[in-house]
Amino acid sequence: MNVYIRADASVRIGTGHVMRCLSLADELRERGAKVAFLCRELEGNLISYIRERGYPARTIGELPSADSWLVDAKRTLELLDEAASEGAPADWLVVDHYSLDRRYELIVGTRARRIMVVDDLANRPHRCDLLLDQNYYEAPRARYVGLVPDDCSLLLGPRYALLRPEFAEARSRVRRAGAVRRALVSFGGTDPGGVTLTALRALAPLAAEGLGLTVVAGKLNRDAEAIELACREVPNARFIRHADRMAELMAEADLAIGAGGATTWERCCLGLPSLIVTIADNQRELTEQAEAAGAVRCLGTAESVDERVLREAVLQLMDRPSELSRMSENAMKLTDGRGAKIVAKEMLGW
Known part of the structure; x- marks a missing residue:
């Protein structure tokens, strides 16, 4: 064929x-x-x-x-x-x-x-x-x-x-405990609004207190060099350019901060609680529906979300392990x- x-x-x-x-x-x-x-x-x-x-x-x-x-x-x-x-x-x-x-x-x-x-x-x-x-x-x-x-x-x-098949394979190994020890920051292949840098600045104080950060810059991210340099200045942060092993990174993370779109279903497959900032108009309705299903939390658009909003949202979830667990369970119900x-x-x- x-x-x-x-x-x-x-x-x-x-x-x-x-x-x-x-x-x-x-x-x-x-x-x-x-x-x-x-x-x-x-x-x-x-x-x-x-x-x-x-x-x-x-x-x-x-x-x-x-x-x-x-x-x-x-x-x-x-x-x-x-x-x-x-x-x-x-x-x-x-x-x-x-x-x-x-x-x-x-x-x-x-x-x-x-x-x-x-x-x-x-x-x-x-x-x-x-x-x-x-x-x-x-x-x-x-x-x-x-x-x-x-x-x-x-x-x-x-x-x-x-x-990709590695998501279904990693799914069976995932165990979510409701605690946030590592956060994954990833805004897709391009990140036209530069939200990765905003998120990194927002989470830097939390990283200084022990939160692990995995920061991924997509293949077409024009801020990749600036993001890499910024990661070097943040304790407990590691930088990755165009991750081919995203399933592994999502499986080891406890919380994701990222864009909407197709990657939403990657995170849901692995039950990864997510704070989403939409970076394109076509992501809004999709994200709103996923939020209504209790699988993600939408913080708003790239233009409206700032460092304070991001940091407070992360701190709130870190203090609510039961909410994290519910979000994980709801997400995993949507796709295998x-x-x-x-x-x-x-x-x-x-």
């Missing part, structure tokens, strides 16, 4: 779309599928990283500001035609992109036997056979009424979250980390 994945990463977009698609790609490849990516060469793209992971990555090229979806669709057709001429026609095209919708899918569907859309927003129509929305909502199906064909299969909720396996199996069953 030949699977092509249309997803981008950039300083503006972030890395989450590509990273979760890589988790799905790994599961598909494990089951014998051949997977390739179709990406734009945007500033901060992950094309080299995709290739390092062993996947071909074909480039979309530059797009105009007007009708970019149409040019994107035509370029996608060209790439899929090239692949077909090489003996690898598209059995599935996976589209994980907020800027693409039904118009794009109708065009590229002439070259792909099946289309799967990965979405979080439920804000535009799609023409697809399968739709995945891995986020938690009380009435998830209602969000897509009128946005997908009647015969579209829906995979909805964090049960289907596309996580096997979503990528389930989705890959679903795709192979068509």
Whole structure:
């Protein structure tokens, strides 16, 4: 089976779309599928990283500001035609992109036997056979009424979250005691609002009193050097650049301070209590719903949260072990980390 994945990463977009698609790609490849990516060469793209992971990555090229979806669709057709001429026609095209919708899918569907859309927003129509929305909502199906064909299969909720297998593996070893000895600070691949530095300054006094800090700067974090220098001045703080072993870091931490988005489900899988600062508009509703489920606590947006708010929130949870334990239990109920396996199996069953 030949699977092509249309997803981008950039300083503006972030890395989450590509990273979760890589988790799905790994599961598909494990089951014998051949997977390739179709990406734009945007500033901060992950094309080299995709290739390092062993996947071909074909480039979309530059797009105009007007009708970019149409040019994107035509370029996608060209790439899929090239692949077909090489003996690898598209059995599935996976589209994980907020800027693409039904118009794009109708065009590229002439070259792909099946289309799967990965979405979080439920804000535009799609023409697809399968739709995945891995986020938690009380009435998830209602969000897509009128946005997908009647015969579209829906995979909805964090049960289907596309996580790497190490999260499910680490889950069985996690033991949460309700105490906070180490905090993990991680604001995704880019952290455009510079919240990592704010969090580090907020927690420095607590680190001086013995709290361990693990501070992760993502692959595209422009403040990485400043963060590393700041960590050297903070007792009990260690700095890590682009952690490939995030499951291990989350398992050893007792509290996370970070962004919303797909990493929410990584933390939930491991029952890691989390204080979330949203760094993009599309993270707000997701985070609010996870908070309503008792799995996280939302502190606000990157623009509204300061050092005092962060420090007081951490101190409050440190004094409330029972609340930490409840948050951990609620989080672990949402996902067991096997979503990528389930989705890959679903795709192979068509």
